[in-house]
Amino acid sequence: MSVLRVVNLKYKYPDSHRFALNDISFTVEKGEFLGIVGMNTSGKTTLCYALSGLVPHFFKGAYGGDVYIGDMDVLSHEISEITAKVGLVFENPFLQMTGAKFTVYDEIAFGLENQGVPRDVMHERIRESMKLLDIEGLQGKNPFSLSGGQMQRVAIASVIAMQPDVLILDEPTSQLDPEGAEEVFRVVEKLADEGMTIIMAEQKMEKLAAYADRILLLYDGKLIEDGKPEEVFSREDLNEFGVEPPVYVKISRALGLRNEMSGLYPISLEQMPTERDIQFHPVTKTNNGNTTSELIVRDLHFGYEKGQDVIRGLNVTLSGEPIAIIGQNGAGKTTFVKLLKALLKPDTGEILLNGAPLSETTAAKLASRIGLIFQNPNDQIFKHKVIDEVMFGPLNIGQTGEEALANAKEMLALVGLADKADENPYDLSLAERKMVAVASILAMDTDVVIFDEPTMGQDVRGKSKVQEIIHSLHEKGKLVICILHDMDFVADTFGRTIIFSNGGMLFDGPTREAFAQEEALRLARVEQPNITKLVQRLGYDRIILRATELI
């Protein structure tokens, strides 16, 4: 019998006019690894909720059709009965923390205590899951004082430890460093081999292509295709559904590398041929010569607790072309940009903006000159209407009501949320909320714009929007600084890259050189971009950053 069976599932959120899920049917067998792909708002998160019983038990609304977990139907059973079999990892790890426990170790134990797992087994499982997610070093920390990526690891560990029959993960690697993301896929694959059923919504197509057994393609609440990764990713019309195939498919299509028999394209690095003649014409991003504001950092030290430095003696000058900051979870990237924004005060050292020390001003006075988009949009958004949220900053820095409104509307249109101006931000998806946060900073028209993981949870369209925004900010002579875990995006967008590790910099220079620093990349637990890996596999010893450079 199937582990999971969905029959004609339809669902509408309360007060909504469109179906978030529209007549979806599929089954999943024990030990299968099922990937869910689709653009933002296609219904991935809602489907995850429906499979774990949050829809319809927590989110009310119009519900039709059936979801069966084994032989138990979700509608007529209580959440506590469903969670005994199904584990759900949320898109936003902050929402996974119960607040009932005060250390990471106890937080992971919480679900096990409720399940009645015997004490010695409990300790064993906690240790095991901490090891899998590489968070043993965090066990005594308060879950709420972790970095975004660390928290995401704890969220995954806390659900894996419960050993559910079905494990549902909603974009579980959105804030993880590249190594960490790879690890999660490996862990999940191993669990599937051991008989756990895995359902994962993701935007990392290369990873899904390499690990998933089957892919569901969603669009506008409907199930467009349910098939093998090769089949789904070889569809010619994939882009129309707001999904981009893995980079390998794109290249293969351009090079005409199609499997004669099946008519399908190779979807993973392993399936690509190892030798192939190709032409390269590397494009070097030229700096447009605009002068921007300049941030100078001198011997910067900072720690949240005494004696534990998170930032250890940074020296750097930030100006000119857009700059990417990459590095492992917990390296101190967010902490660093909060210092740049004067939200935190350095323990020692100084930061100068155009020659003037930040220590002589306040975060509020800096607001008209430096804008920071927070990593977790929930930390930034506090108004209950999108338009009010976006207008808050402009009004504070002295724009008139009319100016602010015009600016806010323009920026909402720019991020593609013009029609959501009157909604409550809490009813938007995480990716949309992130865009609200972006718009509310752009509307202030600051000289320096700092993004903390802007591509988190964004689909292809969202990512290319972010890219356009970065380019146009640069055109206007603004200094752009951007923290990222998406190496393909970094390679494609930035001329200068800083590799961050353990509160210091391992490398600062041109992006092409950065991705040649094997030792530094390994230490900072980041990877080369997919395209770079591909070209090396094809037998070339050079660093290629964009697909356009080799076709």
Added chain:
Amino acid sequence: MNNMTLYVSRDSPVHRVDPMTKLLFVFISITSTYILSDHLAVLGILLFTFFILLIGKVFKSILPVIGVSFLLIASIIIVQGFFHPDRATVLFEIGPIAIYKEGFLIAFLITLRVVNMVAAFGVLILTTKPDDLVEALLQKGLSPKFGYVLLSVLQIIPQMVALTGKITDAQRARGMETEGGIWMRFKSFLPLLGPVVLNSLTETRERSIALEIRGFNAKGNRTFLYERKNYRYSVPFRIALIAFFLAVIAWRVIS
């Protein structure tokens, strides 16, 4: 507050007492001050509670709370001293205002009771980890729903503080001045109030999903990660507390 609880981590004999005994202490300490109406006796109980706080090395942490309740206390004194129906003897005069002795004595008694209540809860909350307290209650068979409601009540203050910090950051990052003198802080307080209240409601809802999804409402038997060491002196302490309580009741009945 770094740990996001009111609990003050210290090594003291009071910290080692088990949560149920402390809970009993809170109950008896507070009710006794209401059963008794003798100023000296109530003062004695209050001093004893202070003494426990001192042993628990948390006396300093209670002072700000008492300071805050002082506003309440001051208004009690004025209202009672002023308007108490039995007023007869003028105790002292401040300009044209006369404070009467009867009213003042009542106000004094109420003050002692309020301060004792704050201090007694302080003994429990400052020296007991909130999760330990809830766990102890769950082990006694309290329903998990109620347990986590209690926990969120205990967490209200630290949670509000954390949320306030977040929202302040979001506001000053976008140009609202919050740093500076008293007046500046006061001015920035009002725009904070609405978001803090509304966001804490959202957060509560989100937390309840997080709890639910981890099966906190499961019907089966639950287990506990840590073995509760039986506190050696809990029986004698409880007997002493109950004996004291009985004595209080007896005294009240006789006198």
